[in-house]
Amino acid sequence: MQSIFDKIRVYNVWDGHSYDTGFERSEYLNTITKYIGNKLIKVLVGQRRVGKSYVLRQIINYLTSVKGVNPQNIFYINKEFTAFDDIKLSSDLDSLFKYYRKQFSLVGKIYLFLDEVQNIQNWETFANSYSQDFTSEYEVFITGSNSNLLSGELASMLSGRYVEFEIFPFSFFEFAGIKNWPINKENFLKYMQSGGLPEMFNFEQEELHRHYTESLRNTIVLRDIVGRHNIKDLSLLEDVFKFLSVNIGNLTSFSSIVNYFKSKQKKTNYETISSYVGFLKDTFIIHQAERFNLRGKQLLGGECKYYLNDLSFKNYLLGNYPSDIGNNLENYVYMQLRRMGYKVTVGVFKDVEIDFVAQKPEKTLYVQVCYLLNETKTVEREFGNLLLIKDNHEKIVVSLDDFKFSDYEGIKHIRPWELS
Numbered sequence: 001m002q003s004i005f006d007k008i009r010v011y012n013v014w015d016g017h018s019y020d021t022g023f024e025r026s027e028y029l030n031t032i033t034k035y036i037g038n039k040l041i042k043v044l045v046g047q048r049r050v051g052k053s054y055v056l057r058q059i060i061n062y063l064t065s066v067k068g069v070n071p072q073n074i075f076y077i078n079k080e081f082t083a084f085d086d087i088k089l090s091s092d093l094d095s096l097f098k099y100y101r102k103q104f105s106l107v108g109k110i111y112l113f114l115d116e117v118q119n120i121q122n123w124e125t126f127a128n129s130y131s132q133d134f135t136s137e138y139e140v141f142i143t144g145s146n147s148n149l150l151s152g153e154l155a156s157m158l159s160g161r162y163v164e165f166e167i168f169p170f171s172f173f174e175f176a177g178i179k180n181w182p183i184n185k186e187n188f189l190k191y192m193q194s195g196g197l198p199e200m201f202n203f204e205q206e207e208l209h210r211h212y213t214e215s216l217r218n219t220i221v222l223r224d225i226v227g228r229h230n231i232k233d234l235s236l237l238e239d240v241f242k243f244l245s246v247n248i249g250n251l252t253s254f255s256s257i258v259n260y261f262k263s264k265q266k267k268t269n270y271e272t273i274s275s276y277v278g279f280l281k282d283t284f285i286i287h288q289a290e291r292f293n294l295r296g297k298q299l300l301g302g303e304c305k306y307y308l309n310d311l312s313f314k315n316y317l318l319g320n321y322p323s324d325i326g327n328n329l330e331n332y333v334y335m336q337l338r339r340m341g342y343k344v345t346v347g348v349f350k351d352v353e354i355d356f357v358a359q360k361p362e363k364t365l366y367v368q369v370c371y372l373l374n375e376t377k378t379v380e381r382e383f384g385n386l387l388l389i390k391d392n393h394e395k396i397v398v399s400l401d402d403f404k405f406s407d408y409e410g411i412k413h414i415r416p417w418e419l420s
Helices: 002-009 026-033 052-065 090-103 123-131 153-158 172-179 185-194 198-202 206-226 234-246 254-263 270-282 322-339 376-387
Strands: 041-045 074-078 110-115 138-144 162-166 286-293 298-308 343-349 352-360 363-369 394-398 411-414
Touching: 002 090, 026 052, 026 162, 041 052, 041 123, 052 074, 052 110, 052 138, 074 090, 090 110, 090 123, 110 123, 123 138, 172 185, 185 322, 198 206, 206 234, 206 270, 234 254, 234 270, 234 286, 234 298, 254 270, 270 286, 286 322, 298 322, 298 343, 322 343, 322 352, 322 363, 352 376, 363 376, 376 394, 376 411
Parallel strands: 041 138, 041 162, 074 110, 110 138, 286 343, 363 394, 394 411
Antiparallel strands: 286 298, 343 352, 352 363
């Protein structure tokens, strides 16, 4: 145990080490730190390489520099690093944690940070045990790259004793902050091309962007999906991802995907496509927006829309064409609404579609997205669809026009960089 302890020591702040905390993600930090000081497990989930580990380190820095927590009272592991390879089971983690406590004369609460915890078998037993221990003070923070992290048995075990935060790639506003660029259309279009994957900001050449994006896509597909599931057709899985990426913002059903591949002489079936799409969603690389009947206030089955967690997967791997800008803009607006904490669905009202119905417990927002309002019929369609909804919730139209339309019967027109 001493050898393992020595290996992980360098990754902890016990000896006064200072670590790169990256660009401060103040919105996440401000939100998460409000929940510090109780037994709730803080769970950070999100796609690989979106910065979850940096957010954890920023929380650690907050505890030590702002709250005055003794660095030795912070225990950190990251299962992505080879130094932690020996920790395979919850019992291994428990033995290491007990050994750590023996090495220091600790007073007060101990903060446990478990990064990419899904790679430890039965980790939930460890997390639940220490978070609910009433004989000592512990506070647990965990991250994971799979949406099933809190499903099934764990959800039942914790029974509401956790709070979840989804971490997304950098927003346009974070992108502009890193670059020290003004918020305007020119820089917004640059963001739309590059995407917001944090590591991309270390590369200048577009070829490096492409290689990095491809490597990350392969890691998600091969390690997080093929490595965990009995995938019989890797080629089909990759083709399903390509299909969803090319068709972002289009109504899609499993049956239509099956029919598409059959037309390409590639055999598959409903169950396989359903499973493969589910696996991709589990890794957060894509998101699904279901249809919502505004009159019946219920979700509709069948067709739905899919959006990429980051447009770089499409732009660098499949190409970015002028004809794609409308769908890419819709993808941006969907992701920005998610960042703002909304649950987002596609609205269905009578025989028209509302691009997005964004809902929080305290607010509902209706959103139409359009590349340009350059024709009368386009203006009538985008504003007209919203006028059909006779309630008092906020309604907006988002477009890339260089000028702003005046508000019309309470409907606002904004540019995408004004959605915040």
